[in-house]
Amino acid sequence: MRAAAAGVLALVLLLAGCAGGGDGDDGRVTLRFQSLAWQEESVEANKELVAEWNTAHPDVRVEYVQGSWDSVHDQLLTSFEGGEAPDVIHDASDDLADFAYGGYLADLTGLLSKRLEADIPPRSWETTTFGDGVYGVPFLQEPRVLIANATWLRESGVRIPTPERPWSWTEFREITERLGGDGRYGVAWPLKDPVSATLNLSLSAGGRLFHRGADGKVTVRFEEGDEVVPRTVHDQVGVDGSAPDSLLGSGGSDTLPGFFAGKYAMVPLGFSYRQQIVQQAPEGFDWQVLPAPAGADGLTQGVSPQTLSIAEDSPHKEEAAAFVDFLLQPPNMVRLALGDWMLPTGTRALADPALRTTEDDWATGTALAGHLSPAPAQSVRGYPEWKDKVATPAFQEYYSGAIGLAELRRRLEEDGNLVLARYQR
Structure with a gap:
């Protein structure tokens, strides 16, 4: 060749x-x-x-x-x-x-x-x-994975997931609640860019969000599968107290000092963050990579x-x-x-x-690698504007507890479709 x-x-x-x-x-x-x-x-x-x-x-x-x-x-x-x-x-x-x-x-x-x-x-x-x-x-390309404090998980006695037997989203929420307490958290969600993280992980639960009609035009529909990941994050932060709200607007690197200090058992990050962890982790810190939770469609997740x-x-x-x-x-x-x-x-x-x-x-x-699929927004014209003007503020407000799931759906669908329509005339 x-x-x-x-x-x-x-x-x-x-x-x-x-x-x-x-x-x-x-x-x-x-x-x-x-x-x-x-x-x-x-x-x-x-x-x-x-x-x-x-x-x-x-x-x-x-x-x-x-x-x-x-x-x-x-x-x-x-x-x-x-x-x-x-x-x-x-x-x-x-x-x-x-x-x-x-x-x-x-x-x-x-x-x-x-x-x-x-x-x-x-x-x-x-x-x-x-x-x-x-x-x-x-x-x-890189999958989004869970970077975990291996010592913490081992001592807790929770089941350690593998690509062959991952956690479900329900099990993930239960485990993070079990791991939290006494000023420590089961997970920290760095969601400076909440849209791509949410949409890509939602593929595992059957979420698609963008739907192309027979006329070739794309519309937003926030359906049952699209709710699983946002609801999990929202409830970990606002209901269970297993995730801190202070990091929702942070980037992945911002979570590492707290992770190394034992404040969070896990952080969902891109696979490439392993390099920073290798370079910055204190001597003796034991960490491991776990697959992201699986939903109705298994370990499928979107990548760009x-x-x-x-x-x-x-x-x-x-x-x-x-x-x-x-x-x-x-x-x-x-x-x-x-x-x-x-x-x-x-x-x-x-x-x-x-x-x-x-x-x-x-x-x-x-x-x-075999579970990685095109991100939902790949071919959507107007996606950058939809993301910046509609989806990012809507998800940020939902995760912080400022709005509920019904208002999140309304904004993504009604406000979002008005934006996308301008690109599809």
């Missing part, structure tokens, strides 16, 4: 040279690759791979550009409209819909190697498919994978696609996954022994 890929690449570069393509007088092509890597290991892995590409392909030089997750959407929109977008764009699949429908991203159909297309499962490709086109390559896209305005789409193919060769995808402490989407990379070790509970994460 590598020989075939090398042949395709050589042909692409030869055709580019024959066509006189290039950004300099010497005919050399320069591609700008904007990466959102931020952890030291991840930045290092990305820069190393760019350097290896440049050494092996002197006629197609890649320039590494550092971006930021905090501002990527607005920054990309500005660069698209100004005609200054990078050729290869690192982003997340739930940020692509408006860019894809707006004509800013290239349809990758026919540009990618057959190897890469076959290596990534269809469920992952669904996250970057909008209409009839594919507008990104999903390459890294990290993606690599190509700008529609790029004059070097074929060369950019060849670079993406190089970055996502199985050994390279493993390097990127290890650098970000996440799971690769590629089946060959996911099978690598380095990602299946019990050290740092990598094996628990890889056991969940």
Whole structure:
């Protein structure tokens, strides 16, 4: 397969040279690759791979550009409209819909190697498919898991869940209530972004929230399955007292000092937070990764994978696609996954022994990979506005006890559908 890929690449570069393509007088092509890597290991892995590409392909030089997750959407929109977008764009699949429908991203159909297309499962490709086109390559993803104080759980005598026998949402609530008391809590929910966490976990209970009609238009319906996760969090905070309300507006990192100090038995976090725990946990602190609770649909949860896209305005789409193919060769995808402490989407990379070790509970994460599905909001136009103006304040108020479940439903449906309707005329 590598020989075939090398042949395709050589042909692409030869055709580019024959066509006189290039950004300099010497005919050399320069591609700008904007990466959102931020952890030291991840930045290092990305820069190393760019350097290896440049050494092996002197006629197609890649320039590494550092971006930021905090501002990527607005920054990309500005660069698209100004005609200054990078050729290869690192982003997340739930940020692509408006860019894809707006004509800013290239349809990758026919540009990618057959190897890469076959290596990534269809469920992952669904996250970057909008209409009839594919507008990104999903390459890294992470399940939301429970990071637990292993000593606390062991001494409590509660049943320890596994991917084969997870807790139900009802059992999870009962256990967190049992673990709490005397100024300590069974769980701490960092819900600075309450929408994506709630919607993605709700898939396990059969929640879908967004429903596409025969006319192709999407509407919001807050049904029985959508209630399970929000009601669990609400009751842990406001009824059982097993979760503190002081952390509802916090980010995941904000919970770690209290977690290390023994204030919370568990914290629901993304799988990649293990890196911070390894780096920051006090000596002797015993922690473990547990699967998130399961509902009517088992361990299913939504994810928005990290993606690599190509700008529609790029004059070097074929060369950019060849670079993406190089970055996502199985050994390279493993390097990127290890650098970000996440799971690769590629089946060959996911099978690598380095990602299946019990050290740092990598094996628990890889056991969940087959349960990851496209996040509910993936293809919903207008989702960013719906999330910011309607869903985020509604969930925040519900979790804090300011409004009840009926008002949450009304806001998500009535107010939310007014927002989405403007994008579907």
